[in-house]
Amino acid sequence: MKILIVDDEWIERDAIRFLIRTHNIDLDVAEAENGEKALEIIRNVFVDILFTDIKMPLMNGLELAAKARILNPDIKIIIISAYSEPEYVREAIKLNVDYYIHKPINIDEFIRTMSEVILACEVQQKKNKNEEECLQLYQKVKVHDTERILLGILRGNAPDEDIEVTIHNGITGMSLKDIRMILLDFKDRFFDSKKLDFGKDLDNIIKCGFCIVNINEYRTVIFLQEPNREKTYLESIGRQLLDVINLHYEKDVCIVFSRKIADIKDIYTEYTEVDRLVEYKFFFKGSVTLFAGESMYNGNAIPESVDEVIENINKFIVSNDFVSAEDSFEMFISNARNTGHFSNVYMKYICMEMLKKILKCMDQGNVQSLWEAIERVEKAVNIFQLRDAMMSIIEEIKLNSAAISAKYKRAVADVIHIIQREYDKDISLEYLAKKVFLTPSYLNCLFREETGRNTMQYITNYRLEEAKKLLKDTNMKIADISKSVGYINPSYFCSLFKNYYGTPPGQYRERIE
Numbered sequence: 411m412k413i414l415i416v417d418d419e420w421i422e423r424d425a426i427r428f429l430i431r432t433h434n435i436d437l438d439v440a441e442a443e444n445g446e447k448a449l450e451i452i453r454n455v456f457v458d459i460l461f462t463d464i465k466m467p468l469m470n471g472l473e474l475a476a477k478a479r480i481l482n483p484d485i486k487i488i489i490i491s492a493y494s495e496p497e498y499v500r501e502a503i504k505l506n507v508d509y510y511i512h513k514p515i516n517i518d519e520f521i522r523t524m525s526e527v528i529l530a531c532e533v534q535q536k537k538n539k540n541e542e543e544c545l546q547l548y549q550k551v552k553v554h555d556t557e558r559i560l561l562g563i564l565r566g567n568a569p570d571e572d573i574e575v576t577i578h579n580g581i582t583g584m585s586l587k588d589i590r591m592i593l594l595d596f597k598d599r600f601f602d603s604k605k606l607d608f609g610k611d612l613d614n615i616i617k618c619g620f621c622i623v624n625i626n627e628y629r630t631v632i633f634l635q636e637p638n639r640e641k642t643y644l645e646s647i648g649r650q651l652l653d654v655i656n657l658h659y660e661k662d663v664c665i666v667f668s669r670k671i672a673d674i675k676d677i678y679t680e681y682t683e684v685d686r687l688v689e690y691k692f693f694f695k696g697s698v699t700l701f702a703g704e705s706m707y708n709g710n711a712i713p714e715s716v717d718e719v720i721e722n723i724n725k726f727i728v729s730n731d732f733v734s735a736e737d738s739f740e741m742f743i744s745n746a747r748n749t750g751h752f753s754n755v756y757m758k759y760i761c762m763e764m765l766k767k768i769l770k771c772m773d774q775g776n777v778q779s780l781w782e783a784i785e786r787v788e789k790a791v792n793i794f795q796l797r798d799a800m801m802s803i804i805e806e807i808k809l810n811s812a813a814i815s816a817k818y819k820r821a822v823a824d825v826i827h828i829i830q831r832e833y834d835k836d837i838s839l840e841y842l843a844k845k846v847f848l849t850p851s852y853l854n855c856l857f858r859e860e861t862g863r864n865t866m867q868y869i870t871n872y873r874l875e876e877a878k879k880l881l882k883d884t885n886m887k888i889a890d891i892s893k894s895v896g897y898i899n900p901s902y903f904c905s906l907f908k909n910y911y912g913t914p915p916g917q918y919r920e921r922i923e
Contacts, residue, residue, distance in 0.1 A: 411531055412438045412455065416448040416462040416474065417490075426461060429517065435524050445469025452478050457485060458531045464491040472501050479505060484534050486527045490515070554908065560623045560633060561909050564681050565867075569674050591668035591681060592632040592647070595688045596661055599836065602627040602902035611658070615650045624909065626870040627902065628838075631681070641701075648699040656697060664691035665699045685864060689851035690737060720764050727804065731852040735804050743797045761787050761800055821846040822860040825853065826868070833873050834896045839865050873897070874910055881919045888915050 415426050423441050430437055440455070442448035446468050451457065460478050464471040475487045489502055492513040502510055508530065509523050563569050601608070601624055609622065612632065619635035634647075648665055655663045666687050668680045680702070687700050723742075726735035765787065786799035825842050842865060843850040857865045873895040880891045892903035908914045913921065 411436070411458045411528065412440060413459040413461055414440045414442065414448060414451055414457045416442045416445065416460070416466070416471065418443050418463070418466045422463065425515075429515070429520055430524070433521055433524075435521075435528070437524075437528075445471070445474035448474055449477055449481075452481050452485075457482065459486045459488065459527055461488045461490065464489060472505065475502075475505050475507060484538070486531055486534075488523065488527060556621060557623050558909050558912060560621065560631075560677075561625070563674070563677050564623065564625065564631060566678055569677075588635075589671050590634045590644070591671070591677075591684060592634055592651075593629065593664075593666040593668070593681075593684045593688065594632070594651070594655075595629045595664045595666070595691065597628075597663075597691075597840070598661060598838070599627045600659070600661055600663075601630055602897060602899040611654045615647060615654070624906065626866055626906070627897070628866055644701075645699075652697050652699065662697045664688055664697070667699070667701045669703045689733075689854055690741065720760065723764055726849070726852075731849055732804055733852045733855040734849045736801060737851060739800055739804070740797075743793060757793055757796055758787065758790060761796055764800070765803070818848075818856050819860060821848060821853070822857050825857060825865070826861075829869055829872055833869065833876065834894055836896070837869055869896075870906075870910075874907060877903070877907060877915065878911075878918070881915055882922055891915065 413430070415423050417423050417426075420443070423443075427439055427441070429435075430439060437459070440451060440457070442451055444466050445462075448460070448462065449469070452460070457478075460475065462471040462474055466474075471489055471491070475489070478485055478487065487505070487507045488509040488511060489507050490511045490513060508527060511519065511523060559569070612620065612622065616632070616634065621633040623631045623633065625631060644667055648667065651665055652663070655661050666684045668684045671677055671680050683702055687702060690700060691698055723735050723738050726732070726738060786802070787796060790796040790799055824846050828842060828845055829837060839850045839854060843853045846853065848856070854864050857863075857868065861868055863871070877891055877895045880886055880894065884891075886894070888904065889900040892898075892900040895903075897903035897906070904914050904916075907918070911918060
């Protein structure tokens, strides 16, 4: 607790300091020889008690008290003076001065006054602490409400009419006008780590309003306030995020920036697009940053050589993985267009080499319908026409491939069965894809078409629904339920459960009993 002694006479200041020290009054003492210097101290340091003389040069004690009260309404003020004129007393009462001591100081009165003012400070501190804790709790509840509403929108729920007010109240300075999403998607589990302090990392990187919405242990979406930010600013955020994640946590991550979102009704549509772009991560080694609406290359190195690209596209088509074939070719074209490594003639040669391999694997009956598209490849005069021609060929092959639907519906059914059997284990998209002999991106695409949600969303929903059953039908501890449905960190499980259902697991159990 700090006291500021203000008197133009040094001997008076020393006397007050001596009394405080002699009578073991636990105060941190500061001094000033006039009102102006005292005011400067109060501006820069929190002062609990102002102990000031009235008659001083430059600024008298009553003027100082009035200005100190403006700077710190809770400051306790003790006036000491040899004068007892009625106007001084009236002014002190008007300023709500706490104590008025006459010179020469009576030691008993001084000790009694200091005891009373210290007690008043302690009461005020306790009151302020309680108010701060209540405010923090209220703010925490509002932030959680905001995150739960945004999570609902990302899951396809229509936004409420009052959502803008809720968001603004929940996240100070945050509005849903001109925002941008940053999706972080990890190859391995990340957000359920017990040692994770990622929120503080984001505070150091993002200097404007933002809100974090956790989807599952692999994925989080950051809603970023973006009033006409330059792209270089977003690229800087991307680089800093990659540095923190790669250096501090030694993890690979796919970061996708959405386009600017002007209306909250567009959030779900834009999230669907960003979610689709995440599947491009399987074409890169290590971490990658992508921007919606721009070239998928965007300076990220393509890992395959030309021969590998041709071989992979052929492999994808033979296995009827047309999504990966199209994505892989799109990446290849983006790389060529952005780097300028290949001439149009050489690009046309590469496309024809691809076609030769594709045609060898096709039935003769289906080949005839592709010749028109192949002629378009031969006649293409630029990379854009080449791209369109090749994409139409892949689409034609897709349409002519019989029995694909039934085959891959079975693959999705198999994946669902694996999830229902092994949901208590660490199930990743890559693990499931290997089980059914598909690429992760193609499995995710098939799964979304068949179920309306991506694979990891299905796993999260299934786990939480199983947790609800255990909360209702058993007396298992929350920590044991968390582990039994695949979450190693009970705190993370409780947070995720609350985000999805609006109440933590313990309260949910009490409500249904």
